[in-house]
Amino acid sequence: MKDQFFGRFGGSFIPEILYNSQQQLIDAYESAMSDAEFVGRLKSEWQHYSGRPTPLTFCNNLTQQIGGAQIYLKREDLNHSGAHKMNNVIGQGLLTQYMGKTRVIAETGAGQHGIATALISARLGLKCTIYMGATDIKRQYPNVFWMKQLGAEVIPVTTGSATLKDALDEAMRDWAANYDDTHYLIGTSCGCAPFPEMVAGFQSIIGEEVKEQSINQIGKHPDRIYACVGGGSNACGIFLPFVDSSSTELVGVEAGGRSDAPGDHAKRFNTDQARFGIAQGYATRFLQDSEGQLMPTHSISAGLDYVGVSPILADLEENGKVRMISANDDEVMTAFSQLMRNEGIIPALESAHAVAGGLREAKSMSPEQSIVINLSGRGDKDIFNVAKVMKDEPFSAFLNDFLLEAN
Structure with missing residues (x-):
């Protein structure tokens, strides 16, 4: 695993100053995952702190409305902090202690990874610094508020497009300067080795649970599984056990x-604007201009507008193991x-992409078939964006009155 590649993707393209820290992390991860005490504590924290296993919920009303396949949701929104991110941060937080380090840094887009990192840092007594694009801070300030209350330092990143890509760049710079006592707790299955495999490994608890739950509830494994794809951690987590x-x-x-x-989008597949490239410590498909410069991205969801994608997913797609589609903002x-009104479940905007893709295709399937949609997070954090899109004037008036009273 020293310079792990997934086909032609992945690897380690990092400055020499990070080499020793990276090798230490690789060795520590391999050692920890073969240590029964570490694995036992990991499973205990997943269960008693985060609330695993998360349920597999049948959507009867949506199934009847769509009229095709039986629709199930894997409820990662019910994890502590409201997203799948907790699976990974618990693992890496424990690994930080295992290495004897006292500080973690992280990048975040939608804020879910940031708040999860702040939560586990408070629980384990770790110093915590979060890098977040200034644009994303405006879109997701409730998460920023809670990160600060948990004791994390939140640093706005104003360079570039001031989103996830730029936050990741700043976190890498911090790691290079402070690797002696600091672990870079990366939030998605990207970056240099061992991050793609490590993050995907911690997240694979999602798919392992679906394997067992689908047999018990459906009588077989699902015919299709859908997951939104930004960097790719929730997709890797639910896909890999079924590859x-x-x-x-x-x-x-x-x-x-x-x-x-x-x-205007963040598609790394099915577009001629994305191709093989090396950036941010690894090789994958990046959105690039004609000169190879990374391009700006857009998504209605702050967590999916990353310019690259997990090298694991890039390899699986190239080898026909995963099919990639997209859903637009509308x-x-x-x-x-649809999910709110029919099932009483409020999804994160990231997860709503998977819902959109799943519902679109479910209608052409038969009632004997079943799909599982990975509901990777809940929508509390998106209230401001959703209210703006839906033009909810009473909510805007409420915010204005609140700000006037506060001043």
Whole structure:
């Protein structure tokens, strides 16, 4: 695993100053995962702190409305902090202690990874610094508020597009300067080795649970599994345990954004604007201009507008193991409302992409077939964006009155 590649993707393209820290992390991860005491504590924290296993919920009303396949949701929104992110941060937080380090840094887009990192840092007594794009801070300030209350230092990143890509760049710089006592707790299955495999490994508890739950509840494994794809941690988590299954198709749903024009979406597949490249410590498919410069992205959801994608998913797609589709902003809002109104579940806007893709295709399937949609997070954090899109004037008036009273 020293310089792990997934086909032609992955690897380690890092400055020499990070080499020793990276090798230490690789060795520590391999050692920890073969240590029964570490694995036992990991499983205990997943259960008693985060609330695993999360349920597999049948959507009877949506199934009847769509009229095709039986629709199930894997409820990662019911994890502590409201997203799948807790699976990974518990693992890496414990690994930080295992290495004897006292500080973690992290990058975040939608804020869910940031708040999860702040939570586990408070629980384990670790110093915590979060890098977040200034644009994303405006979109997701409730999460920023709670990160600060938990004791984390939140640093706004104003360079570039001031989103997830730029936050990741700043976190890498911090790690290079402070690697002696600091672990970079990366939030998605990207970056140099061992991050892609490590994050995907911690997240694979999602798919392992679905394997058992689907047999118990459906009587077989699902015919298709859908997951939204930004960096790719929730998709890797639910897909990887099914990669060798001949009976389950794996479908990733990217951010189609406003249009197919450059800068209007975050699609790394099914577009001629993305191709093989090396950046941020690893090789994968990046959105790039004609000179190889990373391009701006857009998504209605702050967590899916990353310019690259997990090298694991890039390899699986290239080898026909995963099919990639996309959902545009309008489709996402429609799916968001459908799930709320029919099932009483409020999804994160990221997860609503998977819902949109799953509902679109479920209608052409038979009632004997079943799909599982990975509901990777809940929508509390998106209230401001959703209210703005839905033009909810009473909510805008409420915010104005609140600000006037506060001043």
